[in-house]
Amino acid sequence: MADKIVILTGAGISAESGLGTFRDEGGLWAKHRIQDVATPEGFAHDPALVHGFYNARRAQAAEATPNPAHEALARLQRDWPGEVVIVTQNVDGLHEKAGAEVIHMHGALDSALCHACGHRWPAPPEMVVGEPCPACGAGAGRPDVVWFGEMPYHMDRIEEHLLTCDLFAAVGTSGKVYPAAGFVEEATFAGARTVELNLSDSDVSRIFQEHRVGPASRIVPEWVAALLRGIPSC
Numbered sequence: 397m398a399d400k401i402v403i404l405t406g407a408g409i410s411a412e413s414g415l416g417t418f419r420d421e422g423g424l425w426a427k428h429r430i431q432d433v434a435t436p437e438g439f440a441h442d443p444a445l446v447h448g449f450y451n452a453r454r455a456q457a458a459e460a461t462p463n464p465a466h467e468a469l470a471r472l473q474r475d476w477p478g479e480v481v482i483v484t485q486n487v488d489g490l491h492e493k494a495g496a497e498v499i500h501m502h503g504a505l506d507s508a509l510c511h512a513c514g515h516r517w518p519a520p521p522e523m524v525v526g527e528p529c530p531a532c533g534a535g536a537g538r539p540d541v542v543w544f545g546e547m548p549y550h551m552d553r554i555e556e557h558l559l560t561c562d563l564f565a566a567v568g569t570s571g572k573v574y575p576a577a578g579f580v581e582e583a584t585f586a587g588a589r590t591v592e593l594n595l596s597d598s599d600v601s602r603i604f605q606e607h608r609v610g611p612a613s614r615i616v617p618e619w620v621a622a623l624l625r626g627i628p629s630c
């Protein structure tokens with residue numbers, strides 16, 4: 397049976413699509429305070445500020461197009477004879493635009509979530525304070541994005557994939573935010589080979605067995621091409 401591959405992606409894969417990362421120089425967290433715009437407490441305190449932050453990011457993501465790194469991962473998912481599971485921390489939707497199927501552990505900008513009943517629906521371009529829920533009518537709509545202090549989505553499924561994969565790769569993520577930063581240890585524990593693809597070292601680089609260093613738009617297509625060349629029938 398062909399190897400099962402799990403790939404974790406972070407903001408670095410979308411940087412060359414024009415979407416800023418969080419912690420690189422001039423990143424989002426240099427311009428905004430996390431506690432103001434990315435916590436349940438921040439939303440309770442000033443929902444207009446939070447909606448404004450995500451409305452702007454939603455508009456930017458809607459304009460953005462996938463780069464060769466997103467396209468290469470979609471190609472790998474399509475052409476690899478085994479299973480390729482892509483888990484993303486990104487909320488920008490660029491993997492889907494490239495044709496990939498992904499697990500969104502931090503939610504998605506194009507989705508709205510009702511705080512009152514848990515219903516989800518396609519987010520309008522501009523969410524407003526008191527956003528009405530189409531299911532229960534409560535004015536409790538919020539961006540369907542996982543904030544600090546909240547549990548990431550689909551963790552059971554992700555853990556299962558990590559424990560059964562043969563190869564784990566992390567692309568463009570700083571290794572500063574858990575639980576995603578701990579995936580490499582879980583995959584290592586499961587006996588998987590591990591590779592990090594990043595512009596520079598992450599906080600967990602030393603745990604990976606292999607490193608590919610450079611911009612995602614170059615190193616991800618190169619890595620995917622090498623994997624696909626390794627398929628005996630290719």
Ligand code: APR
Nearest residue numbers: 406407408411417418419485568569570594595596611612
């Ligand atoms: N190619 C490859 N890697 C890149 C590129 C690029 N062109 N540009 C930046 N990087 C790398 C950086 O070296 C860094 O390791 O991407 C990483 C970006 O790190 P962060 O800004 O911390 O983004 P990420 O790891 O995705 O953040 C995790 O933190 O605030 C939360 O919820 C948010 O999902 C996010 C989570």
